[in-house]
Amino acid sequence: MAQKPSTPDSSQTDLDQRKASILEAVVAEHVDTAQPVGSSSVTQNAKLDVSPATVRSEMVSLERQGYLAQPHTSAGRVPTDKGYRYFVDHLKSGKLGAAKQQQLSEFFATVRGEVEDVLEQTSMMLSKLTNYTSVVLGGSSSTAPIVSVQLVNLDAHHQLLVTVFSDGTVLKHSVLVDFEADHTDVAEASKQLNALLHGTTISDRVQVPSRQDGVATLVRESVAILHAEQPTREGEQVFIGGSSKVAESIDGVDNVRNVLAILEQELVVVSMIEEVLAEDVAVKIGSENQLEPLASCAVIVAPVTVEGETIGAVGLLGPTRIKYSELMATTRSVSEHLTKHFEGERDR
Amino acid sequence: MAQKPSTPDSSQTDLDQRKASILEAVVAEHVDTAQPVGSSSVTQNAKLDVSPATVRSEMVSLERQGYLAQPHTSAGRVPTDKGYRYFVDHLKSGKLGAAKQQQLSEFFATVRGEVEDVLEQTSMMLSKLTNYTSVVLGGSSSTAPIVSVQLVNLDAHHQLLVTVFSDGTVLKHSVLVDFEADHTDVAEASKQLNALLHGTTISDRVQVPSRQDGVATLVRESVAILHAEQPTREGEQVFIGGSSKVAESIDGVDNVRNVLAILEQELVVVSMIEEVLAEDVAVKIGSENQLEPLASCAVIVAPVTVEGETIGAVGLLGPTRIKYSELMATTRSVSEHLTKHFEGERDR
DNA sequence: TACTGGCAGTCAATTCTACCGAGTGCCAAG
DNA sequence: CTTGGCACTCGGTAGAATTGACTGCCAGTA
Numbered sequence: 001m002a003q004k005p006s007t008p009d010s011s012q013t014d015l016d017q018r019k020a021s022i023l024e025a026v027v028a029e030h031v032d033t034a035q036p037v038g039s040s041s042v043t044q045n046a047k048l049d050v051s052p053a054t055v056r057s058e059m060v061s062l063e064r065q066g067y068l069a070q071p072h073t074s075a076g077r078v079p080t081d082k083g084y085r086y087f088v089d090h091l092k093s094g095k096l097g098a099a100k101q102q103q104l105s106e107f108f109a110t111v112r113g114e115v116e117d118v119l120e121q122t123s124m125m126l127s128k129l130t131n132y133t134s135v136v137l138g139g140s141s142s143t144a145p146i147v148s149v150q151l152v153n154l155d156a157h158h159q160l161l162v163t164v165f166s167d168g169t170v171l172k173h174s175v176l177v178d179f180e181a182d183h184t185d186v187a188e189a190s191k192q193l194n195a196l197l198h199g200t201t202i203s204d205r206v207q208v209p210s211r212q213d214g215v216a217t218l219v220r221e222s223v224a225i226l227h228a229e230q231p232t233r234e235g236e237q238v239f240i241g242g243s244s245k246v247a248e249s250i251d252g253v254d255n256v257r258n259v260l261a262i263l264e265q266e267l268v269v270v271s272m273i274e275e276v277l278a279e280d281v282a283v284k285i286g287s288e289n290q291l292e293p294l295a296s297c298a299v300i301v302a303p304v305t306v307e308g309e310t311i312g313a314v315g316l317l318g319p320t321r322i323k324y325s326e327l328m329a330t331t332r333s334v335s336e337h338l339t340k341h342f343e344g345e346r347d348r
Numbered sequence: 349m350a351q352k353p354s355t356p357d358s359s360q361t362d363l364d365q366r367k368a369s370i371l372e373a374v375v376a377e378h379v380d381t382a383q384p385v386g387s388s389s390v391t392q393n394a395k396l397d398v399s400p401a402t403v404r405s406e407m408v409s410l411e412r413q414g415y416l417a418q419p420h421t422s423a424g425r426v427p428t429d430k431g432y433r434y435f436v437d438h439l440k441s442g443k444l445g446a447a448k449q450q451q452l453s454e455f456f457a458t459v460r461g462e463v464e465d466v467l468e469q470t471s472m473m474l475s476k477l478t479n480y481t482s483v484v485l486g487g488s489s490s491t492a493p494i495v496s497v498q499l500v501n502l503d504a505h506h507q508l509l510v511t512v513f514s515d516g517t518v519l520k521h522s523v524l525v526d527f528e529a530d531h532t533d534v535a536e537a538s539k540q541l542n543a544l545l546h547g548t549t550i551s552d553r554v555q556v557p558s559r560q561d562g563v564a565t566l567v568r569e570s571v572a573i574l575h576a577e578q579p580t581r582e583g584e585q586v587f588i589g590g591s592s593k594v595a596e597s598i599d600g601v602d603n604v605r606n607v608l609a610i611l612e613q614e615l616v617v618v619s620m621i622e623e624v625l626a627e628d629v630a631v632k633i634g635s636e637n638q639l640e641p642l643a644s645c646a647v648i649v650a651p652v653t654v655e656g657e658t659i660g661a662v663g664l665l666g667p668t669r670i671k672y673s674e675l676m677a678t679t680r681s682v683s684e685h686l687t688k689h690f691e692g693e694r695d696r
Numbered sequence: 697t698a699c700t701g702g703c704a705g706t707c708a709a710t711t712c713t714a715c716c717g718a719g720t721g722c723c724a725a726g
Numbered sequence: 727c728t729t730g731g732c733a734c735t736c737g738g739t740a741g742a743a744t745t746g747a748c749t750g751c752c753a754g755t756a
Contacts, residue, residue: 039719
């Protein structure tokens with residue numbers, strides 16, 4: 001009785017038709033009710049013509065394989081992370097309801113302003129739309145060409161480097177030098193920087209003057225600082241919308257506290273999202289998340305891509321019992337809208 | 349028996365010595381234990397040489413006057429908002445513990461970087477130090493003189509106005525015009541703007557050209573946009589540190605949710621803080637807050653003032669049962685440190 | 697007159713008991 | 727392989743009893 005030869009070689013990674021249906025029904029109902037689901041309600045909701053007893057024995061098997069779990073004897077079953085994973089993997093990509101589609105279109109038709117504002121508003125909108133916490137990751141150090149570079153004299157030893165990119169991004173950095181720079185030096189350096197960098201991107205390398213005078217030093221320093229932007233991914237912006245939803249959707253004060261604490265650490269959020277994207281997965285369920293406090297959470301992420309380059313991402317954070325189909329569709333749709341939005345901007 | 353002529357005319361706004369001591373003891377213990385406090389523990393902790401019975405009758409009187417409340421018969425007493433208010437008003441400004449003073453000094457000795465970074469880090473530090481949520485409000489549209497103004501051509505109808513202030517603040521705005529502006533127009537407008545605005549602040553009014561050509565229009569638009577900054581207080585920055593602490597310190601999921609929702613709305617936070625500052629009060633307790641969801645919260649605020657002008661504020665948000673003395677001292681100290689920090693920067 | 701100790705009364709919180717019912721596992725029959 | 731039947735388990739709920747921390751009141755005392 002150790003092995004069940006029900007359907008040949010199907011019990012390892014795949015489930016037979018009926019087991020799949022049962023799993024699906026359990027997921028659906030548990031997402032809906034937040035309660036463990038029993039064998040009889042499965043027979044009603046799944047379009048299976050079998051008795052509860054049959055379902056029960058199947059559920060025992062599903063539990064052995066790790067797809068379901070029992071909170072305690074004489075309770076119904078609850079999907080495990082593995083169960084959700086199977087469910088998600090076998091989801092035929094659902095479509096977004098017309099109403100929501102409409103709302104999204106309206107939002108993106110009316111949204112205006114700086115890149116940051118668009119991303120922030122998107123994040124808030126997404127959270128309001130779904131009632132979950134949203135995370136929007138945007139435009140790391142811009143890959144757009146530089147439109148203008150300017151050094152501003154704060155005082156003799158401190159300059160401020162202000163860089164404007166063609167997509168409207170503005171970056172600023174302190175530049176410290178160990179000699180006294182006067183206004184004319186700074187103005188001259190500014191001029192040279194503009195000549196040097198205008199039209200380039202931060203990943204382009206440029207020839208810098210090697211002279212040892214003040215102006216040349218300023219120019220070298222500034223270029224170095226700008227180029228240093230690239231690898232560190234510093235300047236990545238994170239917009240979190242609806243952190244209050246955490247309190248609603250996650251239960252257990254401790255869990256809420258921990259999840260909020262994670263959201264506070266933007267770097268952690270960035271790496272979390274990047275990890276999800278790196279593995280080319282759109283969803284991380286419960287313990288699949290590296291971060292232990294997220295064991296009770298599901299994360300859904302979709303990239304925002306402009307001309308083949310991933311320039312950001314939009315994500316949702318909720319409990320594992322979440323409407324995957326709908327929310328995945330929403331996330332994907334928002335990311336597509338954003339992509340279109342930014343491509344539109346670029347072409348103008 | 350309707351009136352108690354115990355001490356002549358003292359029962360209206362002020363409390364006699366003993367009542368004050370009792371109130372203080374109740375506040376102290378309730379802050380500590382979160383439990384209603386009974387008459388006998390008051391006799392032990394307050395340095396009063398009276399019996400519990402006496403304290404009880406005094407507490408009845410305090411309750412009649414609205415300083416204390418009973419959750420139910422046969423429970424101890426809890427301070428009301430009015431009780432806390434009295435306590436706070438009669439607090440001799442406490443001193444900060446040496447350890448915390450040390451930590452603050454160290455932090456401010458090592459903190460570096462752009463204004464935004466300093467404020468953000470301060471907010472995080474303050475939250476970590478106190479274990480409550482902190483709010484740091486910073487540098488509205490800078491009052492510092494303008495160092496440089498620049499128009500950047502995004503496309504024919506869209507320009508980006510980048511303004512750099514002497515304190516390192518950078519502001520950017522979209523400028524839309526209904527004619528086609530080419531690069532030379534924009535460059536010329538940029539030049540004129542610099543000549544016009546360099547050294548002025550946004551509250552200074554300047555003479556703008558009245559000609560109807562493109563360049564003049566650009567200049568007029570830009571100046572108008574900058575001057576519009578002042579009244580709206582747009583661009584006010586809010587840094588919220590430790591929102592996860594809300595989950596710890598406020599009880600009731602609904603309360604947590606509501607408070608978090610408020611913190612999400614930055615505008616609301618700004619107006620809340622400004623209201624506290626406007627009334628020249630440092631503390632708002634419970635129902636004193638205009639915002640209904642904050643009825644269970646206390647807010648402590650201190651202004652950051654540079655050369656007589658309020659350029660920001662630092663605040664703490666916690667439950668009403670909070671260590672007022674210590675946290676007020678901490679808040680004040682941080683605001684002073686910030687003041688010093690920015691004055692130092694300005695003088696450099 | 698102001699304070700005190702004593703005492704009866706109140707009420708939330710805790711514990712316990714009993715019970716219900718949803719749901720299971722097992723089994724023998726179809 | 728499926729099914730109905732049945733005994734069993736165990737969380738959740740409701741009600742009763744108990745506990746204990748207070749209070750308010752009062753009569754006695756300095």
